[in-house]
Amino acid sequence: MSAAVGVVGGGAWGTALAQMLASDGRDVLLWAREADVVEAVNAEHRNPRFLPGAQLHPSIRATGALADLAALPVLLMVTPAQHLGAVLGQLSLLGSDVVLCAKGIEQGSGRLMSDVAAAAAPGAALAVLSGPTFAHEVADGLPTAVTLACTGGEAQWARLAPVIARPAFRPYYSADVIGASIGGAVKNVLAIACGVVEGLGLGANARAALISRGFAEMQRLGLAMGAEAETLAGLSGLGDLVLTCSSSESRNFALGIALGVEGDKTGGAAALLAERSTVAEGAFTAPVLVRVADQHGIAMPIAAGVAALLDGAISPRALVAQILARPLRAEAPHG
Numbered sequence: 001m002s003a004a005v006g007v008v009g010g011g012a013w014g015t016a017l018a019q020m021l022a023s024d025g026r027d028v029l030l031w032a033r034e035a036d037v038v039e040a041v042n043a044e045h046r047n048p049r050f051l052p053g054a055q056l057h058p059s060i061r062a063t064g065a066l067a068d069l070a071a072l073p074v075l076l077m078v079t080p081a082q083h084l085g086a087v088l089g090q091l092s093l094l095g096s097d098v099v100l101c102a103k104g105i106e107q108g109s110g111r112l113m114s115d116v117a118a119a120a121a122p123g124a125a126l127a128v129l130s131g132p133t134f135a136h137e138v139a140d141g142l143p144t145a146v147t148l149a150c151t152g153g154e155a156q157w158a159r160l161a162p163v164i165a166r167p168a169f170r171p172y173y174s175a176d177v178i179g180a181s182i183g184g185a186v187k188n189v190l191a192i193a194c195g196v197v198e199g200l201g202l203g204a205n206a207r208a209a210l211i212s213r214g215f216a217e218m219q220r221l222g223l224a225m226g227a228e229a230e231t232l233a234g235l236s237g238l239g240d241l242v243l244t245c246s247s248s249e250s251r252n253f254a255l256g257i258a259l260g261v262e263g264d265k266t267g268g269a270a271a272l273l274a275e276r277s278t279v280a281e282g283a284f285t286a287p288v289l290v291r292v293a294d295q296h297g298i299a300m301p302i303a304a305g306v307a308a309l310l311d312g313a314i315s316p317r318a319l320v321a322q323i324l325a326r327p328l329r330a331e332a333p334h335g
């Protein structure tokens, strides 16, 4: 029997990854923060709170005790980005392979998930798993491909690929942890902008333009932070950006739509966020992304507009007008 794998985070993505991992019959131990999630997974093989409709493999067992996972050789960290450091810091890990699956930038510190994890678990061997991955589709076994960026290089890839790869779940090796981390974080902010355009009924041309110009912002920041261009143009960057900006299955895109439709009402973004039980990571990433971009001297007008919108500083229509009124310039300023 293959070695057990641990999944930390019983939300939609952690549960979907557990289902994918268990599809070859291996034991998967899932840590969930909520007692009702632990109970539903163990008693009914379901997670109605975060992944309704999925019939989970019986080899998935849930626990509310984080310490139960500490000795496992491979752990997937799938808490929301803002909680990854605090949760990982509770596990005293030595030598484990820890695969970071959250997409975001830590608000207080401005750190990428790889840096947060390196500080929280200095004894762990880190990798980043990121790409175009709606949880429901992965749980349903639909074909999916991701970037698996390994701080441990080819040796870590050789350990992790057989554990993670399945016939319909294809990881692609990378050594570019920075690039894989940035793509997943930035795309969530850009997806909110695309959702706003959708909610305002501004059409497919506008959304495609935002995807393209948003990718330019992702590239500028990513290259400034040491990412490789190929990574940003790959699954964890452009691939995930296109997916997330194209479907209301995305919580970030859906939040943008709601902002476009209702954002002028009193309370605006704050009210919309308060009523959500699932995470739209772009709402947490936007303000810190703008701060990080400023620190690197990188202009990210779309991201800055999303942050201003979420802060209630401008309305959805003012955001669009602001972007359309920007000075004409070369598409690729560096020629």
Ligand SMILES: NC(=O)c1ccc[n+]([C@@H]2O[C@H](COP(=O)([O-])OP(=O)(O)OC[C@H]3O[C@@H](n4cnc5c(N)ncnc54)[C@H](O)[C@@H]3O)[C@@H](O)[C@H]2O)c1
Binding pocket: 009, 010, 011, 012, 013, 014, 032, 033, 034, 050, 078, 079, 080, 081, 083, 087, 101, 102, 103, 104, 133, 134, 135, 136, 277, 278, 279, 280, 281
């Ligand atoms: N859902 C997807 O399709 C998907 C796909 C790829 C990546 N991701 C990423 O996975 C990460 C987890 O998102 P999700 O969609 O599984 O979550 P979710 O929206 O399904 O559920 C919210 C999760 O947040 C957890 N949570 C809330 N407060 C917490 C706290 N204080 N400490 C620890 N955990 C807390 C809950 O326990 C729950 O697991 C995010 O970074 C997300 O961007 C999601």
Ligand SMILES: O=P(O)(O)OC[C@H](O)CO
Binding pocket: 103, 131, 132, 133, 134, 135, 188, 191, 240, 243, 244, 249, 250, 251, 252, 253, 279, 280, 281
């Ligand atoms: O629902 P979202 O917007 O968090 O997107 C889910 C995944 O990140 C898509 O790759």
